[in-house]
Amino acid sequence: MKRAYIKEIAYYVPEKILDNKYFESILDTNNEWIITRTGIETRRMAREDETIFEMGINAVNNLQNKGVDLTVVDTIITPTVTKDYIFPSMAGQIQKALGLKNCFAFDMSAACSGYVYAMNTATALIESGQSKNILIVCSEKLTKDINWKDRGTAILFGDAATASLITSREDGKGVLAIDMQSEPDFSIMLNGGSVCPIRAEDFDGADFKIHMEGGETFKRAVIEYSNSIDRVLEKANKKLSDVNFFVPHQANLRIIQAVAKRIGLPIEKVSVTLNKFGNSSSTSIGLALTDALDNNKIKEGDLVLFTAFGGGFTWGSTLMIW
Structure with a gap:
């Protein structure tokens, strides 16, 4: 039986680190309050000129640096909610950047459930025989959508990207x-x-x-x-x-x-x-x-x-x- 399996995964995070002391300087809050209620100590923040596509490609490059051959990819899924553009799809932009021809690409939106939704969609595509090698690229620049005056949300979010290669297996794993x-x-x-x-x-x-x-x-x-x-x-x-x-x-x-x-x-x-x-x-x-x-x-x-x-x-x- 064909099963979907995460063959390899990599990530990218921006260099800039926002610690809780930063929020002490702009909001009525403190380090102890944030850690007690959320568990968060630091988060990453993308450069103003750093695009969501750029972060996604950085994660893809890190995946390739692990020795992953992406020329076999026949499907790209991007479950990203913080897009650079409404259309065309970010998945299509990634396909173009990788130079993949025999491939279809699409975005999906499920907020924080995006990776699970993409993984489950990839599972259905692989089990049906439609796809064999699926690239899932998640990239989020949430700091651009934060209300920095709202203590309840400003402290929570950070920027990052991940890239996963999902393959087809028939050895019981997956x-x-x-x-x-x-x-x-x-x-x-x-x-x-x-x-x-x-x-x-x-x-x-x-x-x-x-x-x-x-x-x-x-x-x-x-x-x-x-x-x-x-x-x-x-x-x-x-x-x-x-x-x-x-x-x-x-x-x-x-x-x-x-x-x-x-x-x-x-x-x-x-x-x-x-x-x-x-x-x-x-x-x-x-x-x-x-x-x-x-x-x-x-x-x-x-x-x-x-x-x-x-x-x-x-x-x-x-x-x-x-």
Whole structure:
């Protein structure tokens, strides 16, 4: 049976580091308050002239530097929400930069659930025989969409990019089960689209920046994380005790700890990188996975669980034999 498998993954983060002391200088907050409520100590910030495409290509280059041959890629998926342009697709721009001809490319949008949605879409494409080698590129420049006056969101987000090569395998390794759901009743539509275009005469900034109801998001995230995990394990006929390692979206340490406790997983089996990178939306799972691999926390044959929750709301899980 064909299964999708993460053959290799790499990341790129900008050089500039924003620590919590920076926010002490611009907001009514302090280092202890931020760490206690989020677990975040630092996050990365892209240069003003650094594009989302440029960051994505840097991650792709780092993937190639690991010896990955991208000439075999037949599909490119880019689940990025902070785009340089509305169209054409960023995935198409990456295809052009790589000079790939026999390939199709498309963007998708699922906010912080983007990597899981892209991985699950890649799984369907590989299992159907449509694709054999899929490049997933996540690149987010969230700092350009931050309301720097909003203490509740300004402290959370950072910039990063990841690139993953998903291949087809038939040796038992790879994705066992997937789960995806959404509930758009909880969307808050940002201005700037065709319905409410940006106009200089009424632009005040806040209407065009990230907004989040933290309390509601926290409660729903813990519930839906847990429900999604239950479903994906049931589909694979596995138990929580079978899981060797958990790679969640890096939104908030308190959410990660609450989910781990709710599902009975010790924190030692959980990848946590938000202390270094903050919430980087679709790129966060890739960052957390790379960190776990670099530190030998995941071994061949391990059952690895990925779970994400994003704005809108969106959520999902992927269960894989490494």
